[in-house]
Amino acid sequence: MAFSSVSFLDQAALGWLPTGRTEARIVAAAGFLWTIGLGVYLYYRRRSQEPEKRTRGHGLPLPPGPKPLPIIGNALDMPMKREWETLTKWGEEYGDLVHVTILGKHIIYINSYKVAYELFERRGSLYSDKPRLPLLNELMDFDWNFGLIHYGDHWRKYRRAFVSKFGGTVVQMFNPTQERATALLLERLLETPEKFTDHLRLHAGQLIMLSVYGIFVNSRQHPYVVTAEAVMDSVSQAARPGAWLVDYLPILKKVPAWLPFANYMSTATHWADNVRKLRFVPFQACKAKLVDSGPPPYASFVADMLQEHGYDDKEAEMMIQDCAAVAYGAGSDTSVATLSVFMLAMVLYPEVQKKAQEEIARVVGASRFPTFADRKDLPYITAIAKETLRWHTVAPQALPHQLREDDVYEGYYLPKGAFIVGNAWRMAHDPAVYSDPFNFKPERFFNSEGKLDYAATDPVKYSFGFGRRLCAGYHFAENTLWITVACLLQCYDIAPAKDKAGNPIPVKLDPSSGIISRPESFPCSITPRSDLMVEFIRQAAAEATSLFQTA
Numbered sequence: 001m002a003f004s005s006v007s008f009l010d011q012a013a014l015g016w017l018p019t020g021r022t023e024a025r026i027v028a029a030a031g032f033l034w035t036i037g038l039g040v041y042l043y044y045r046r047r048s049q050e051p052e053k054r055t056r057g058h059g060l061p062l063p064p065g066p067k068p069l070p071i072i073g074n075a076l077d078m079p080m081k082r083e084w085e086t087l088t089k090w091g092e093e094y095g096d097l098v099h100v101t102i103l104g105k106h107i108i109y110i111n112s113y114k115v116a117y118e119l120f121e122r123r124g125s126l127y128s129d130k131p132r133l134p135l136l137n138e139l140m141d142f143d144w145n146f147g148l149i150h151y152g153d154h155w156r157k158y159r160r161a162f163v164s165k166f167g168g169t170v171v172q173m174f175n176p177t178q179e180r181a182t183a184l185l186l187e188r189l190l191e192t193p194e195k196f197t198d199h200l201r202l203h204a205g206q207l208i209m210l211s212v213y214g215i216f217v218n219s220r221q222h223p224y225v226v227t228a229e230a231v232m233d234s235v236s237q238a239a240r241p242g243a244w245l246v247d248y249l250p251i252l253k254k255v256p257a258w259l260p261f262a263n264y265m266s267t268a269t270h271w272a273d274n275v276r277k278l279r280f281v282p283f284q285a286c287k288a289k290l291v292d293s294g295p296p297p298y299a300s301f302v303a304d305m306l307q308e309h310g311y312d313d314k315e316a317e318m319m320i321q322d323c324a325a326v327a328y329g330a331g332s333d334t335s336v337a338t339l340s341v342f343m344l345a346m347v348l349y350p351e352v353q354k355k356a357q358e359e360i361a362r363v364v365g366a367s368r369f370p371t372f373a374d375r376k377d378l379p380y381i382t383a384i385a386k387e388t389l390r391w392h393t394v395a396p397q398a399l400p401h402q403l404r405e406d407d408v409y410e411g412y413y414l415p416k417g418a419f420i421v422g423n424a425w426r427m428a429h430d431p432a433v434y435s436d437p438f439n440f441k442p443e444r445f446f447n448s449e450g451k452l453d454y455a456a457t458d459p460v461k462y463s464f465g466f467g468r469r470l471c472a473g474y475h476f477a478e479n480t481l482w483i484t485v486a487c488l489l490q491c492y493d494i495a496p497a498k499d500k501a502g503n504p505i506p507v508k509l510d511p512s513s514g515i516i517s518r519p520e521s522f523p524c525s526i527t528p529r530s531d532l533m534v535e536f537i538r539q540a541a542a543e544a545t546s547l548f549q550t551a
């Protein structure tokens with residue numbers, strides 16, 4: 001069959017091309033590439049005819065950065081691994097603001113907390129938008145997630161609903177659940193300590209499921225846990241600025257998945273299936289359970305919200321469902337990564353562990369677990385939790401924001417629509433703020449009088465993102481970290497694993513790349529500190545299980 005070039009390309013674009021015809025596919029692929037190439041060329045030519053607009057505003061230069069190539073800009077400079085290292089190197093070379101461009105899209109990296117504060121906090125109304133990423137928002141069907149949508153009334157309404165249960169003044173309603181779920185983690189570690197990463201994963205998933213839906217999941221293979229993990233893995237890949245061409249050439253979201261270069265389409269379709277499961281399945285199960293047997297005997301976001309809004313308000317129901325799914329998706333993987341960082345730090349810094357255990361012995365004694373009521377008396381535990389967030393920031397570049405209007409900072413022009421990325425990793429390792437930043441030193445959070453004082457250095461300022469889009473679950477996340485650290489150190493000694501000859505197996509911090517970065521898996525030895533503790537663990541875990549199971 002003969003095709004005119006236009007109708008042929010149109011058909012290919014709409015995915016109508018008959019399959020099973022190799023030549024036709026090759027011609028279609030070539031045609032597509034040609035069309036895209038032409039589109040990019042015309043776009044670039046139009047922009048390059050307006051050099052003043054493209055590179056300057058108000059007669060001012062863009063921030064410095066690596067030299068871009070024509071058309072593709074800095075696409076080839078973008079790091080695909082350990083992004084924070086390249087960004088930090090650029091920071092050292094070019095300064096606190098680094099500009100790169102990909103296919104005409106501006107990306108500006110912020111390398112110091114001082115500038116992050118000035119832009120994200122003080123100019124919050126300009127810097128709180130989120131870019132619409134075709135891969136994440138559209139192909140993965142994530143537009144319902146208020147963490148990924150434009151700044152505006154809809155976001156404000158959903159965030160307010162979320163914070164009404166997870167904000168600083170109310171979040172302690174989840175403390176009893178966090179204490180009980182920690183006892184279950186301690187018990188799993190008694191049985192199979194070598195599977196500690198699996199146990200941490202279940203711990204984080206379990207906590208979110210209990211607190212958000214009032215549903216008790218007690219296995220890592222539970223479909224809800226599997227789904228949350230799969231979604232977070234895919235988000236970690238999909239949200240990397242500069243990693244996906246489709247985010248810069250949105251026309252690519254329309255190409256048929258069978259084209260040779262379009263494997264991202266089938267990947268996105270697979271990811272979107274999990275996203276839909278995450279959004280609908282646990283909420284429906286939770287609602288059915290609430291109708292059947294009433295609210296659980298502990299705090300749950302969905303139960304509280306449905307009681308407040310009633311079961312017949314469809315608009316409110318959608319909001320509750322979507323806020324719940326955000327928590328479930330956003331809160332598990334990030335928490336696991338952070339807890340893994342803590343475990344690794346304990347293997348590498350035994351003197352820190354010993355000091356913490358001495359503090360617990362002094363304040364709590366040996367006949368009970370620490371609770372949130374002990375927090376004010378356990379400053380060293382708090383400092384360990386803070387240092388865990390700093391030592392390896394598990395969201396090294398947080399998530400990109402988008403600039404709403406042209407702006408000027410320190411003589412540089414920052415163009416409307418630019419992606420603004422806070423290099424949190426660099427802020428956490430800024431030698432001007434933290435001496436000896438690569439070492440794990442909780443002592444850095446104490447002042448010269450020996451009092452806990454992290455007002456100027458609190459890692460919360462960058463490790464949970466920035467400005468008005470700061471993680472809406474950070475109080476809950478900090479509480480989870482604190483109680484888990486306190487109870488683990490009360491009950492267990494964490495040490496290097498030994499090889500067959502009895503020598504310690506060396507480990508080091510070797511974090512994965514991506515939006516969420518966690519230590520690569522490492523072995524360690526986790527042994528109970530006393531028989532009495534073993535008894536307490538079993539008893540507390542039995543009580544927690546019986547309470548959670550009745551719900």
Ligand code: HEM
Pocket residue numbers: 146147148159162166326327328330331332334335338394395398399400401463464465466467468469470471472473474476477
């Ligand atoms: C250690 C654990 C966690 C880390 C490191 C973390 C980190 C982050 C980061 C970097 C962002 C993006 C902020 C930005 O765009 O500037 C974010 C957003 C968010 N996180 Fe977390 N998070 C954690 C745990 C949680 C938990 C447990 C929840 C829920 C209970 C949660 C809920 C959210 C929500 C709802 C948003 C979207 C906020 C918005 O756009 O308004 N996170 N988080």
